[in-house]
Amino acid sequence: MADYKEAPLATRPRTLDPNDYFNLSQEKRRADEERAALRANLKRQYLTQLNNPSRTELIEDPALTRWVYARANPFPHFRPTFKTSLLGIVFGVVPLVTLYYIFKTDRDRKEAQIKAGTRDRKFNLAY
Amino acid sequence: MAGVGFRRWAQTLTKGRGVGISALLSGARAASGASKGSLPGPYPTTPAERAAAAKKYNLRVEDYEPYPDNGQGFGDYPKLPDRSQHERDPWYQWDHPDLRRNWGEPMHWNFDMYIRNRVDTSPTPVSWNSMCKQLFGFIGFMLFMFYIGEVFPAYQPVAPKQYPYNNLYLERGGDPEKQPEEVKNYEI
Numbered sequence: 001m002a003d004y005k006e007a008p009l010a011t012r013p014r015t016l017d018p019n020d021y022f023n024l025s026q027e028k029r030r031a032d033e034e035r036a037a038l039r040a041n042l043k044r045q046y047l048t049q050l051n052n053p054s055r056t057e058l059i060e061d062p063a064l065t066r067w068v069y070a071r072a073n074p075f076p077h078f079r080p081t082f083k084t085s086l087l088g089i090v091f092g093v094v095p096l097v098t099l100y101y102i103f104k105t106d107r108d109r110k111e112a113q114i115k116a117g118t119r120d121r122k123f124n125l126a127y
Numbered sequence: 128m129a130g131v132g133f134r135r136w137a138q139t140l141t142k143g144r145g146v147g148i149s150a151l152l153s154g155a156r157a158a159s160g161a162s163k164g165s166l167p168g169p170y171p172t173t174p175a176e177r178a179a180a181a182k183k184y185n186l187r188v189e190d191y192e193p194y195p196d197n198g199q200g201f202g203d204y205p206k207l208p209d210r211s212q213h214e215r216d217p218w219y220q221w222d223h224p225d226l227r228r229n230w231g232e233p234m235h236w237n238f239d240m241y242i243r244n245r246v247d248t249s250p251t252p253v254s255w256n257s258m259c260k261q262l263f264g265f266i267g268f269m270l271f272m273f274y275i276g277e278v279f280p281a282y283q284p285v286a287p288k289q290y291p292y293n294n295l296y297l298e299r300g301g302d303p304e305k306q307p308e309e310v311k312n313y314e315i
Contacts, residue, residue, distance in 0.1 A: 013250040046230035067234040070167040074200025
């Protein structure tokens, strides 16, 4: 397993991660404890609401609200830059225009063939 | 009063009682529901704004990293590590066990992609090189064998069907008076 190479975009197994063995420090420990404190606070808030016997409504999750709001409202933070314009053109304009040209030339070619009588039309629309 | 907004006017007028109108005119609101500063906002520029945003998203100030301000519409939403929910501890008591997420935890921008029915970034049991070799080896071998089969085909010999009576001369509308030419479909 010494030559284990993880897939791109996947994670390395934690047992093969050298940071777990070598780069441990007090700061890391303190950071982990601060994160655990934040997590415990949120857990306390949630469990208080969950176990409240007189609660009748759903427990609203502000993190979920923020996520939905952020995903639904990117436009106030949109700025036309080189990258965003390029993406817009590549995904919005190019498919439209290329498909128009492909279909138009193909159909014009077929129409010209029909007018010249060279097209093999086997299937009748009416008998 | 003009800054109150159409929504609150509509709500008070439909309530139909006097208390609603006086509360509307004085601008008093209930303390429940999302507060004004709790929604995502624009990209934070000053350290004070960064600290406020980190507090809003329940992250440490050192952990909070917004997406780069390139105009793609992220605002101040935090950039969390691109890890799928498959990787989270299956044995911990999550608040939402199927999503492996706790209440109030900041959600990844692509959270709906990283749920357990979809993209999985957990470590693969076999290394990348081994997987590539197996897949492309198999595909390459099959393509090579199909090519060999094209070059050296192996099937039962067939020929066009042979008909008796001079290739069915009369059945094909030949003249009964005329003598057809003799057709021999065999060799002895």
